[in-house]
Amino acid sequence: MKNHFHRLGVRTASAVAALFFAAHAAWAIEPFKVQDIRVEGLQRVEPGTVFASLPFRVGDEYNDEKGAAAIRALYALGLFKDVRLEAVGNVLVVVVEERPTIAEIDFVGTREFDKDALKKSMREVGLAEGRPFDKALADRAEQELKRQYINRSLYGAEVVTTVTPVERNRVNLTFTVIEGEPSRIKEVRIIGNKAFSESTLKDLFDLNTGGWLSWYTKSDRYSRAKFNADLESLRSYYLQRGFLEFRIESTQVAISPDKKDISIVINIHEGERYVVQSVKLEGDYLGREDEFKALIKIRAGEPYNVDQVTETTKAFTENFARYGYAFARVEAVPELDRENGRVTLVLRADPSRRAYVRRINVTGNNRTRDEVIRREFRQFESAWYDGDKIRLSRDRIDRLGYFTEVNIETEEVPGAPDQVDLVVNVTEKPTGSLQLGAGFSSAEKVTLSFAIKQENVFGSGNYLGLEVNTSKYHRTFVLSTTDPYFTQDGVSRTVDLYYRSDKPYADQGGDYEIDTTGASLRFGVPFSEVDTVYFGGGLEQTKIKSGTNIPAAYLYYATRFGFTSTGVPLTIGWSRDSRDSALAPTSGLYQRFTSEWSVASDARYVKGDYQYQQYLPLNKRYTLAFNGELGLGKGLNGRPFPVFKNFYSGGLGSVRGFEQGTLGPRDVTGAVLGGTKKLTLNAEMISPFPGAGNDRTLRIYTFVDAGNVYGEGEKFEFSQLRASVGVGLSWISPLGPLRLGFGQPVHKFAGDRIQKLQFQIGTSF
Structure with a gap:
């Protein structure tokens, strides 16, 4: 019987089918003119998708x-697991069998990872x-999941991947995991060390054999990334x-065989140990050799230090970039004198060519507007490339707080050797937060809080926040909004509405x-890239609500000047961080520095406060x-300083070991009044918590505190300072920074209220 059609393809892989069509004459037919094209076997895929892929x-x-x-x-296309072409006369028939689509993906037994995070990956x-199922992708996903467990030391x-067919050509995909127990580091050995002890070198590592806090730090769980970082620490040392x-x-x-x-x-x-003999310059330094020599951090006569070499080459490269040489290369070449243990470092420089920035492109900002990022730039388009301005621009964008990563890459412009494009890659993070919580402190007792904040409202860069805080002693309501670019020059504007209710001595029955x-x-107002001056004004009203046990000083002030005081405080301040x-x-x-001056009001006063903090790293582990x-x-x-504006001291954040806010003048009943002058001095030695390795979120500290509050008319007398020593714990907890301190007063006076153990969430020093 004569066949009225020719089969041009069979069920096979695409590569094999193509090979058959190209190499086997048995499959070849005489070319013909296509009068019609039909597609059979479609369920979800649109016919147009098939027609668009055909080369005829x-x-x-x-x-x-063809x-x-x-x-x-x-x-x-990845949509079909079988494709055939058939010719019926001059009609071409495309027969397809669609891949099944994924109806549901589930994970069973995954305690180590969040299911939503796994689905995202x-x-x-x-x-x-909803996507077509691909067995190869499923196998690759299974291997990647295993690799992630290995990274967490779960060897x-x-x-096990299970594919379950369901109706309408769909499948359910289930990854069943038996996690087991994590493998733990039982031994770390360093062989070949002579100059330094093995224990000294192992102290550099984040990975170790563990301690009683390993459940928190997971330092005894092997991680390739951490291990590589430890090797780099060893090499750098x-x-x-x-x-x-x-x-x-x-x-x-x-x-071990049991994988434990x-x-x-x-x-x-x-x-051998080498001492730097000299440093020489070679290459083109733009006729500015003296300027570059001033940037050299390497010291002759001292042991070779890779950090000094890196700082020097980086400083040279940045200095070249300052003059527009974006592609400058600086290489430090050591010339060794092994016999005498000396090294001469030759700094070879090639400035290459000068360039200017053609275009600045921003990517990754799906929510934040381009203008929010571009207004932080100090490098402009069509201007000479300036490394300092580019680095400053990157830091300013990072300080916005809207991104987890900010990178600026330099790309050459094809056909234009003197031009570059800058590509700003940002990774956005959630900038809104809704918080409902409760806290407890030794001074405040139970505190309930609510806060809703959005640091980047509608991607505009503006801030909007509402905070509510309640406690036994203090209640707060604050509504605040900030426009960081109220003017094009970067002047910010902040509007606050607030209500505060304080019961300073409620613990005494008042x-x-x-x-x-x-x-x-x-x-x-930004006066420089690092300094900002703040100024403003406001209107506030303070009411002294009389009640039992009201201190005589409050009653006296209210009787003379009224129980209600209206103020117009003008503020000015400055910060550098x-x-x-x-x-x-x-x-x-x-x-x-902050200051407040009340004018044209019932309460007339001036108030200022200055704070200075310095952190000195002694080494990788210890900070002073x-x-x-x-x-x-x-x-x-002629009016006294308003008693409700007094300073207070004592407790966490000032002088630990004394009850919160109890230092300074008191009335005849013993009620603490605060004062018009305040002095606080603190010193801390901070180190990682024992057993926590180099984890910075959990640290211990020893401290020495001194301070006091002085009333109006009293002079600063150091002999009246209260002082304490003690130890404490600092933990960046899920609820916020937590500080716990145990202080022992070493200089106190009769009547001082002592409280040796204190803790609070949110105290910064």
Whole structure:
């Protein structure tokens, strides 16, 4: 019987089908003109998707080469597991069998990872509900899941992928995990060390054999990333101390047959210790050799230090960039005198060519407007490339707080050797927060809080926040909004509405309180890239609500000047912050000055407060911190300083070991009144918590505190300072920074209220 159609393809893989079409004459047919094209087997895929992938149309001539290309194109879509081409006369029939779609992805037994995070990672590799199922992708996802468990030291984890067909050509995909127990580091050995003890070198590592806090730090769980970081710490330690030829010969990481114990052995070669003999410059330094010599951090006569070399080459490169040389190369070449243990460092420079910035592109900002990022830039388009301005621009964008990562890349412009494009890559983070919580402190007792904040409202860069705080002694309501670019020059504007109710001595049975209601308007003017001056004004009203046990000083002030005082406070302030972290600083300086002047009101006064903090890193583990605060207040126009504006001291944040806010003058009943002058001095030695490795979120500290509050008319007398010593714990907890201190007063007076153990969430020093 004569066959009325020719089969041009069979059920096969695309590569094999293409090979058959190209190489086997048995499958070849005579070319013909296509009169019609039909598609069979579609369920979810639109016919237009198939027609768009075919390399021919109705009326075109069909041949074997076009048929092979059509099959390859259809398979490449990833939508079909079978494709056939059939010819019925001059009609071409495309027969497809669709891949099943994924109906649901589920994870069973995954305690170590959040399911939503796992589904997101699966979506990134192409496995998601509603997408076509690909066995190869599922296998790859399974292997990646195993790798993630290995990264968390769960070497015994088993992953089984189950594919369950359901109706309408769909499948359910289930990853069943048996996590098992984590493998733990039982031994760390360093072999080949002579200059330094093994214990000294192992103290550099974040990975160790664990301690009683390993459940928190997980320092005894092996991680390849952490191990590599520890090897770099080891290498840097030697290279910082003159061992120029130091190298790590080999590393062995062995796991026991039961996959519970891990042994790490590091073989090193120390080499000889080298002292820098001299530093020489070679190459083109733009005729500014003296300027570059001033940037050299390497010191002749001292042991070779890789940090000094890195700082020097970086400073040279940045100095070249300052003059527009974006592609400058600086290389430090050591010339070794092994016989005498000396090294001469040759700094070779090639400035290459000068360039200017053609265009600045911003990527990754799906929510934040371009203008919010661009207005922080100090490097402009069509201007000479300036490395200082680019680095400053990157830091300013990072300080916005809207992004987890900010990177600026330089791209050459094809055909224009003197031009570059800057690409700003940002990774956005959630900038809104809704908080409902409760806290407890030794001074405040139970505190309930509510806060809703949005630091980047509608991607505009503006701030909007509402805070409510209640406690036994203090209640607060604050509504605040900030426009950081109220003017194009970067002047910020902040509007605050607030209500505060204080019961300073409720613990003594008093039921009176001080209520303050007000509004303020402040502006921040950037006088330099690091200094900002704030000024503004407001209107506030303070009510002294009489009640039992009201201190005589409050009653006296209210009787003379009224129980209600209206003020028009004008404020001016200044701040500079160079700390490496606001939560767990280890280096840097912080300064703050605020002042308040009340004019044209019932309460006439002036008040100022200055704070200075310095953090000095002694080494990787230990930090020495100093804090000083001085406050002064004075009444104007013959009036005393308002008692409700007094300074208070004692407790966390001032002088630990004494009850919160109890230092200074008192009345005949013993009620603390505060004062018009305040002095606080603190010193801390901060180190990681024993057993926590180098974790900065959990630290201990020893402290020495001194301070006091003085009343109006009293002079500063150091003999009246209260002082204490003690130890404390600092933890960046999920609820916020927590500080716990145990202080022992060493200089106190009769009647002082002692409270040795104190804690609070949110205290910064």
